Amino acid sequence: MRVVILTTHSVRRRFLVRELRNFASVERAFVETRGAEVPFETDHPFEAKCRPYETDSWFGGKAPSFSEIADVEYFETLNSPDAVEAIRAARPDIIIVFGTGKLSREIISICPRGCVNIHGGDPEQYRGLDASLWAVYHGDFGALMTTVQILAPELDCGDIVAQHAVMVTPGMKLHALRRAGTESAIPALRDALREFAKDGSISGRPLAQKGRYYSHMPSVLKEICLKRFERHTDRLLEAA
Numbered sequence: 001m002r003v004v005i006l007t008t009h010s011v012r013r014r015f016l017v018r019e020l021r022n023f024a025s026v027e028r029a030f031v032e033t034r035g036a037e038v039p040f041e042t043d044h045p046f047e048a049k050c051r052p053y054e055t056d057s058w059f060g061g062k063a064p065s066f067s068e069i070a071d072v073e074y075f076e077t078l079n080s081p082d083a084v085e086a087i088r089a090a091r092p093d094i095i096i097v098f099g100t101g102k103l104s105r106e107i108i109s110i111c112p113r114g115c116v117n118i119h120g121g122d123p124e125q126y127r128g129l130d131a132s133l134w135a136v137y138h139g140d141f142g143a144l145m146t147t148v149q150i151l152a153p154e155l156d157c158g159d160i161v162a163q164h165a166v167m168v169t170p171g172m173k174l175h176a177l178r179r180a181g182t183e184s185a186i187p188a189l190r191d192a193l194r195e196f197a198k199d200g201s202i203s204g205r206p207l208a209q210k211g212r213y214y215s216h217m218p219s220v221l222k223e224i225c226l227k228r229f230e231r232h233t234d235r236l237l238e239a240a
Contacts, residue, residue: 001197002027004092006078006107008099009033009066011051012182015058016098016118018069019186024193028090029070032078032100036216044222049175057179079104094196096189097151108151113201115151116161116192120181123147124207127156128214132166132181136174136225137217141232144168144177146184148192150204155213159204162191170237174229 003024007013009031017029055063066072075083084106087095094114097103108115121131122143135143144166152158164184166177196202217225 001025001193002091002093003096003193004087004090004094005029005070005096005098006087006100006103007031007097008035009074010099011054011058011063012178013099014063014066014069015054016182016185017066018058018064020096020189021070023190024094026070027092029066029072030078030083030087031066031072031074032076033074034076034101036101038216040216041219042216042222044219044226046173046175046222046226049173050178053175054179054182077101078107084110094193094202095151098185102155103151105153108153114196116189116202117149117151117156117158118185118189119147119149119156120185121145121147122163123149123156123160123211124209125211126214127211130214130217132177133217133222133225134214136177136229136232137221139228139232141168144181146181146188148185148188150202157207157210159206161195161202161204162188164188168233168236170233170240172229172233172236174226177229 003026005017020026073086078100088110092111095111097117121135122145125143126134132144145163147163148161150158164187166181166184192202
């Protein structure tokens with residue numbers, strides 16, 4: 001079972017590939033280097049804590065380069081002809097997508113029986129970007145989950161293969177949420193790969209409803225998220 005992952009260079013992507021290699025043969029990682037251009041302010045101070053927190057938690061303070069974890073190739077966009085040809089040449093049985101831009105039908109067609117996407121939320125409620133933050137903004141803490149879906153041409157609309165709740169603990173801070181969400185992807189992926197090993201394909205159930213599509217969350221709304229999330233986890237602490 002030859003697994004290829006399409007992703008970006010962030011610390012959490014490297015962590016996921018490292019963990020994935022514990023139960024799958026990762027043939028190659030293809031890393032997209034071009035980020036999205038957003039016409040409004042999205043940065044918030046809590047995000048500056050995410051990377052060092054994740055690096056300390058997963059790598060003891062020093063994150064390895066991608067090349068230390070997997071055979072890796074870099075492309076500005078994975079939809080470029082060179083990238084598509086390189087992905088095809090890797091002869092994957094399974095393609096796992098985690099955090100790239102929207103991918104072309106040509107890439108989806110490379111693995112019609114095993115092409116999945118990791119979505120950091122519940123696609124029946126929150127599709128698109130910053131899904132976990134949008135759930136927090138709406139006070140919908142039950143929607144904090146990670147979903148493995150069949151990769152579809154329309155974003156986050158593929159059949160649901162597996163879902164795992166994100167563990168929110170008493171007193172938890174918002175900068176720790178991304179770590180918890182990434183970790184919850186591991187058992188979801190294990191379920192998907194187990195199905196492929198058994199049946200030679202990955203299938204799922206159709207969405208009961210197509211969730212609203214969300215874009216990047218503006219900085220001002222992230223401040224509201226920070227307060228709502230920590231109010232929620234403080235209540236969990238009081239109830240413990």
